[in-house]
Amino acid sequence: MDQSIEVRHITLEYPGEKGTVLAVDDVSFSVADSEFLCILGPSGCGKTTILNMLAGFLKPTKGEILIGGKPVVGAGQDRGVVFQDFAQLFPWRTARRNVEFGLEMRGVPEALRRETAARFLRLVKLDKFAESYPHQLSGGMQQRVAIARALAYNPTVLLMDEPFAALDAMTRDEMQKQLTEVWQETKKTVVYITHNVAEAVYLADQVLVLAAHPGTVKAKLRLDLPRPRDALSAEFVATQRELLGFLQH
Numbered sequence: 001m002d003q004s005i006e007v008r009h010i011t012l013e014y015p016g017e018k019g020t021v022l023a024v025d026d027v028s029f030s031v032a033d034s035e036f037l038c039i040l041g042p043s044g045c046g047k048t049t050i051l052n053m054l055a056g057f058l059k060p061t062k063g064e065i066l067i068g069g070k071p072v073v074g075a076g077q078d079r080g081v082v083f084q085d086f087a088q089l090f091p092w093r094t095a096r097r098n099v100e101f102g103l104e105m106r107g108v109p110e111a112l113r114r115e116t117a118a119r120f121l122r123l124v125k126l127d128k129f130a131e132s133y134p135h136q137l138s139g140g141m142q143q144r145v146a147i148a149r150a151l152a153y154n155p156t157v158l159l160m161d162e163p164f165a166a167l168d169a170m171t172r173d174e175m176q177k178q179l180t181e182v183w184q185e186t187k188k189t190v191v192y193i194t195h196n197v198a199e200a201v202y203l204a205d206q207v208l209v210l211a212a213h214p215g216t217v218k219a220k221l222r223l224d225l226p227r228p229r230d231a232l233s234a235e236f237v238a239t240q241r242e243l244l245g246f247l248q249h
Contacts, residue, residue, distance in 0.1 A: 002068040003156050005031040005054070010063035012049055021194030022214040023049050023058040024064075026111050029208050029220065031157075034187040036196055038204035040243065046215025047193045054191060068156055077102065079090075086117050088146055089134040095121060095145045095147045096130040102153035120148035123182055140171040147182065156190040164199070176202050180227065197247070201239045202229050209246045219246040 011025040024046040031037045039047050052058040054065060056075040065072040066078070082088075089098050099117040108116070121127045122143040134142055145165050152157060164172040174200060183190055192198050200207050201223065209219040222245065225235055 001156065003033045004068065005037075005056075005157060005189060005191065006066040006069075007050075008064050008066070010050070010053060010060040010065065012046075012053065012058060013061045023062075025052075025214040025216050027064075027210075027215065027217055028216065031189055031191060031206070034189055036183060036190045036192065036203055036205045037208060038192045038200040038206075039208045039210065040194055040197065040200045040247070041210030041215070041218075042195060042212050042247065045210040045212035047210060048161055049215065051081075051159050051191065051193050054157075055079055055159050077106070077153055077158040080153070080155035080158045080224045082143070082146050082150050082158070082163045084159045084165050089142055089149075091134050094131045094133055095126060095137065095148075097150050098134070098145055101149060106153060116152050117148075120152045121145075123151075123185060124148045124178065138171070139167050139174050143167070143175060144178065147179070151182070151186060151188070155188070157191065158183075160190065161193045161241075162193050165194075165196075172199075177228070179203065184227075187226070196229060197240050200243065201225070201236055202231060207246050208241060209243065221246075 005047065007027060010024060010027050013020050013022050016171065038055050039050060041047055049058065053060055054072065092121050096117045099120055100113040103113045103116060107204060118127060118130065121130050124147055126141060126144050128138060129141065137145065164175045167175060180203065192203060204223055207221045207223065209218060211218040223239060230236060
């Protein structure tokens with residue numbers, strides 16, 4: 001299955017109090033099959049707006065988005081979305097039942113739902129917490145359930161909007177390692193929003209740097225650092241410095 005993404009000259013405008021607001025201006029990029037793209041930029045640069053257009057929640061004013069060669073015309077189950085907010089899980093459902101939700105909506109039989117949920121909870125190292133409710137789990141564990149839920153119904157691509165931003169530094173580091181392992185296991189195409197330069201360098205095959213007001217492409221950088229990545233290596237630090245240079249000028 002083709003999991004590539006092609007974004008062609010997308011622009012988004014919306015009405016504001018003082019007239020039309022240009023949120024994203026003429027943004028183009030491509031993501032190859034099974035590639036991990038990080039979109040990096042300051043607050044207000046249109047990162048989440050672009051993700052919402054990829055998800056089909058917003059329609060570009062101009063331009064087009066193709067996933068697997070097909071135009072995005074609205075939301076669909078070919079895209080799994082993970083948000084920053086821990087409240088994205090259903091508090092009345094256990095971890096297993098949260099992961100089963102998309103499959104349930106598809107009418108998948110109960111036995112297959114349970115088997116699939118168990119597999120993906122095992123993948124995110126939460127199989128022992130399958131019957132726990134969200135309030136019984138830490139923030140990092142809740143995000144792992146959200147990732148498992150997004151992957152369980154086998155979407156073409158995974159869209160992630162700063163999913164670890166609200167976590168403490170140590171938990172975030174561990175989550176980045178686990179996400180890399182899950183991505184390498186599932187071979188999904190991933191678009192990941194972040195404002196954290198070190199996170200982008202740790203995760204990405206390719207980084208798209210946005211400038212703010214309106215959101216435009218400032219730079220595209222391909223990362224050829226070996227995995228697993230060492231945040232203390234000279235190459236890692238040099239790549240961070242290069243990205244910071246784009247953000248500061």
